[in-house]
Amino acid sequence: MHKLITILFLFIDLLVDGQSHPTMVNIKGGIFLPLYSLDSQKTIVKPFFMDIFPVTNEDYKKFILQNPSWSKTKIKSIYADTNYLHQWNSDTSFNAQIALSPVVNISWFAAKKYCECQGKRLPTVAEWEIAARASETKPDASKDFKFNQWILNWVSKSNPKVLPHVGSTFKNYYGVWDLHGLxxxxTFDFNSALTTGESRGNSGLDNTFFCGGGSFASKDINNYASFMRFASRSSVKAKYGVPNLGFRCVKNKIGS
Amino acid sequence: MKLKIIALCIATIFIFSCNEKEEKECCKKDINKTEEVVKDEMTANESIFNLESKWLKQNKDSISLKELSNKITVAAMVFTHCESACPRIVADIQRIEKAFSKEELQNIQFLLISMDPLRDTPERFIEFSKEHQLNDNWICISSNNDATMEIANVLNVRIKPLAGGGFDHSNTIHLIDKNGNIAFQQNGLAQEPTEMIEHIKTLIK
Incomplete structure (x- = not known):
């Protein structure tokens, strides 16, 4: 009888653990300074859970089966452009070889909805950047030359025709895979990256197009890859589908 | 002992059923939505009336965007604690307002959408309306962070929160027709509203 109970307990333990965050890990939070900002604009990030892997085509298919109004033929054009799920053959099918590759050509609206349906949400820029500055061994490798060089190498390569599967790059300090290299x-607030189309260097924001726009100096001049991410966030619109832009979800820690 | 086992079993069932419930709810919502879409084919794919967010007006009434469909709408995203651009954007809209007769204005409404839901309460909006002499034809609305971000993205408005509680943001005036489609957008402050006025005139003809 005792054995049986122990087994049951173990089973329930597993179940509870497995149920609460089976595919997520804890990110400890910290202070994030946006790329173009003053010291006073430090963002304090509370600890949160992050998906270990980006969302795959297979994951996204499950969502489509339950939410058919988000399939590629039914989605409203306010929520996605014509690139939406371009790599899929139909509303619910794609080549088996990309099943475990990250889902791309996905709009911000669709990514946001997907996370909501999992009881999760999209990470903020600050959360994403804090998780992504961890290398394999350090929680903050933003000053690590080798780490930055590795990211830059990826950024400068062209996209492979078939995206590799998730879990094919490296697992960082927190246990999160593929934040770079895939x-x-x-991010939830990607639209907080503000530049005018023509702004260069320190020209500043065009004051008639943007309210505010006083300072436009970078804090992280050595981190070229973070410039690239900033540029990419400032150039996309929420309904865009982009062949190398995917997503993953995060979740608040209970009580935070 | 037996009791414990029963309790465990009940707990197990409970865990399972909770989870199931949670999962289905999201889909259920979506199924309802699909039905609504079928019923409501008049709402075009590009219409901002597709958004289901709930908003609070300055008179504390709840409003959804669909309810804006009886008039054409001239809208802007603002925050009332803004010291530089927002008063100017309001002045720019008032300039547009002045270009129309009383009769024409019966078909036009002016909408200020808050990007600062925490501070732009109905009370604050009433104060702001008085300060800027906004008449009954002006609607000021605010919601939550999620809805705010969603509408900003639909209107292509960029918003960067600042440490002092303010925002850097795009200055755009949006013209929305009775179907919720964006008919025209005027970018930048203190622009000659000639084009905007022309577009409004075509819509109210």
Whole structure:
């Protein structure tokens, strides 16, 4: 009888653990300074859970089966452009070889909806950047030359025709895979990256187009890859589908 | 002992059923939505009336965007604590307002959408309306962070929160027709509203 109970307990333990965050890990939070900002604009990030992997085509198919109004033929054009799920053959099918590759050509609206349906949400820029500055061994490798060089190498390569599967790059300090080296990822507040189309260097924001726009100096001049991410966030619109832009979800820690 | 086992079993069932419930709810919502879409074929794919967010007006009434469909709408995203651009954007819209007769204005409404839901309460909006002499034809609305971000993205408005509680943001005036489609957008402050006025005139003809 005792054995039986122990087994049951173990089973329930597994179940509870497995149920609460089976595919997520804890990110400890910290302070994030946006790329173009003053010291006073430090963002404090609370600890949160992050998906270990980017969302795959297979994951996204499950969502489509339950939410058919988000399939590629039914989605409203306010929520996605014509690139939406371009790599899929139909509303619910794609080549088996990309099943475990990250889903791309996905709009911000669709990514946001997907996360909501999992009881999760999209990460903020600050959350994403804090998780992504971890190398394999350090929680903050933003000053690590080798780490930055590795990311830059990826950024400067062209996209492979078939995206590799998730879990094919490296697992960082927190246990999160593929934050660099596979696809770029949507963030909840990507639209906080403000530049005018023509702004260069320190020209500043065009004051008639943007309210505010006083300072436009970078804090992280050595981190070229973070410039690239900033540029990419400032150039996309929420309904865009982009062949190397995917997403993953995060979740608040209970009580935070 | 037996009791414990029963309790465990009940707990197990409970865990399972909770989870199931949670999962289905999201889909259920979506199924409802699909039905609504079928019923409501008048709402075009590009219409902002597709958004289901709930908003609070300055008179504390709840409003959804669909309810804006009886008039054409001239809209802008603002925050009332803004010291530089927002008063100017309001002045720019008032300039547009002045270009129309009383009769024409019966078909036009002016909408200020808050990008600062925490501070732009109905009370604050009433104060702001008084300060800027906004008449009954002006609607000021605010919602939550999610809805705010969603509408900003639909209107292609960029918003960067600043440390002092303010925002850097795009200055755009949007013209929305009775079907919720964006008919025209005027970018930048203190522009000659000639084009905007022309577009409004075509819509109210």
């Amino acid at each position: 696809v770029w990822e949507w």
